[in-house]
Amino acid sequence: MAAALEVQGIAKSYGGVAAVRGVSFAVQPGEIVALIGPNGAGKSTCFNMIMGQIPVDDGVIRIFGQPTTGLPPRAVWRRGVGRTFQITATFSSMTVAENVQVALLSHRRQLSTCYKFAGAMARDEAERLLDLLGLKAQAGRACGELAYGDLKRLELAVALANDPKLLLLDEPTAGMAPKERVDLMALTTRIARDRTIGVFFTEHDMDVVFEHSDRVMVLDRGALIASGPPQAVRTDPKVRAVYLGEGFDDAGGREGDER
């Protein structure tokens, strides 16, 4: 079976400054992979290149064996990729349920319909998704008045609407309270394992990273310097030197948490 995501030698430079230089890796279906690295390491650039937000200078990206290099985000999404944003991006004039309904309707290619009442379409499925993420009680509320943690969960619900086989999560727990972070990541991994979704995420919270990922990759100055199971990466001297710094201890201390 083809890898959910396969990246070969992608590179990007901004005016002579190499942000990402020849990064290669793969994410298998059902595998949960974290990408960590200090600020400015090129995590977001990597992320946005995979999603098609910014074009690659070099390299190839394959999703389930099909090259997607150069495709716009909406086309990548059609290949079964869901994503969330570092700073939540939702439709603030709609209710929570409507946010999910729009994504569902888009998945069903019904968004060019001009006459039916959209608020009554895909209602059940939207509610199932909201229920899954514990947002059912909020379904009728305006999305603009949600708490930040709920917005993050809404984003995940929207990302799940196209029944993705690959999830790209850009700092899924940024800006949330510690308790919420653990809950959300536990939920995410449970859903991913149930549905064999490959998950690729970046995160600053080391608790989240080491607890929930099958594999951790470390990016530094645009290049991968380590990759492996959390325990191996945690004890890798190169990683400790470059990224985790002196203050990091084996108990999973919070020194690396840059929030």
Next chain:
Amino acid sequence: MEFLVVQFLTGLASAASLFLAASGLSIIFGVTRIVNFAHGAFYMLGAYVAVTLTEWWDGPLGFWGGVLVAAIAVAVLGALTEVSLLRRIYRAPELFQLLATFGLTLMMQDIVLLVWGPVDLIGPRAPGFKGAVQILGQQVPSYELFLIVLGPAVLAVLWLLFHRTRWGVLVRAATQDRDMVAALGVNQKWLFTSVFALGIFLAALGGALQLPREAASHNMDLRIIVEVFVVVVIGGLGSVTGAFLAAVIVSELNAFGILILPKISLVLVFIVMAAVLVVRPWGLLGRKEAAPRQVLGATIHPWRPLSQPQRLALAAVLALAACLPFVSGNYLLTVGSEILIFILFAQSLQLLMTVGGLASFGHAAYFGLGSYGAALAAKSLGLPMGIALLAGPVLALAGAFIFGWFSVRLAGVYFAMLTLAFAQIAWSIAFQWVDVTGGDNGILGVWPAALVGTPARFYWFAFVVTVAGVFCLRALTFSPFGYALRAARDSELRAEAIGIDRRRVQLTAFMIAGSFAGIAGALFAYLKGSVFPETLAIPYSVDALVMVLLGGVETVSGAVVGAIVYKALAIWLMSETEMSKLVLGAVIVAIVVLSPKGIVGYLSDIARRTPWLAAWSNKA
């Protein structure tokens, strides 16, 4: 050959004033993020004040001193405007800022009329530059040569100002990140005021310096502002050098366009502007703008279709409106038909503005194209009314497709400026292409078929078409397509990440809105029995904007109420006062500053806070 050189020099000379005005607009936008629609009005004011001052004061010092003092005086007025009005709306959505400054433009038009009278005023010639110089055997006025030198000289002075003075450094810093500049302890208020004053000074100077070349007239404000918009779209907002480059390009295109396509010279500018937009959407030297701070219409009260009691109430109102012909005379019925037509026009813009978040400042283009489509089909092709009425929206649809294809590549103020420029181009084609459109004389004798030939019957006809049209537009708002359009407005990032093609959805909405405006325009042609280029012009576009604003930009169909109130008010004002623009402009400014939610937005707020009313309207 010699002639071409002279034509080239004329173009360069015209670029000077245009550059002064455009650079002023650009500098103001760079720091305050306000596109100052009133810039053209200050330009015109500069010219008029200079006429008066140079009449009072004699001699060379009188002329040059008069020009300079005029520019300074207008700049002081500009600073006062900034302090009293603009400071209140820096945090408002872009559309409101554009509208408020447009309101100022309207007020200024009547004030100029009041002070200087309706006649064009010819200014004095410039002392020291009265003669002509022989160049390649052709006579070139020496004042033209002066202007050719002046443009680059002003550019150089501005460059020195921005790079060699502390104030200039602050301005450049504020252009890049004004919050950071504020955090560093700079008094933003006075920085903004001084920048605004400088921008207005440049505009007024540009206007005053045009005097030896052309008379001060009442249409110079709108004419220059459209050209300025074209210049900043080509050159890039916020870039002074870009403004210079684009001013030269546009002026040369105008100078040579007259030779190549004497009938429709503006088309040449349009083609170049379109080409630039495709290659560099943010202008030759401009940078991509960050997403606007505040999205228009992003309400925290999600829209719902009408509830059962609301539908019953609506049906009652409609039944009453349908009975109008039984109780009123012909004049009132004609007014009623006109209001109905404008309801449809305004509602079509509401779809674009509030659902799509696209504030078109040139929506009259499609209204006017609808009028011309119907009139041409009826008069030139001799088609019956039924078919001619369809020809209107078809032509509007075609226009909306062509203009919309370019416009949706941009957003925010660029979108507003571009749609305005396109409407102006459509207007100038209708105005200049006399063989087809009859030019200024318009097309006369577009009379409705006998079936709807009486005022009462026409009223009913317009009633049915408008009610059906508004119903369709509302249904569209709540359809999946409407949701996709709102999704693209709320968050382009998220919309693209769930498979929505923003440009395609917005272009479709643009074409739909254009078609419905076209239907309204076609009806309008039959109501009036004639079509004139004015139907495509800026005032009609602004009428539609104000109707939507008055009704409420956060509502689904506040435009209906806005259109009724505004149109009735305008017709009444026109019969009561000569100074209708002054009142209208003041009303616009007042709405923006005092009640940006509009009538329907205001009433819905009250309804939500009144328990029994809220319960009643929420009943399923």
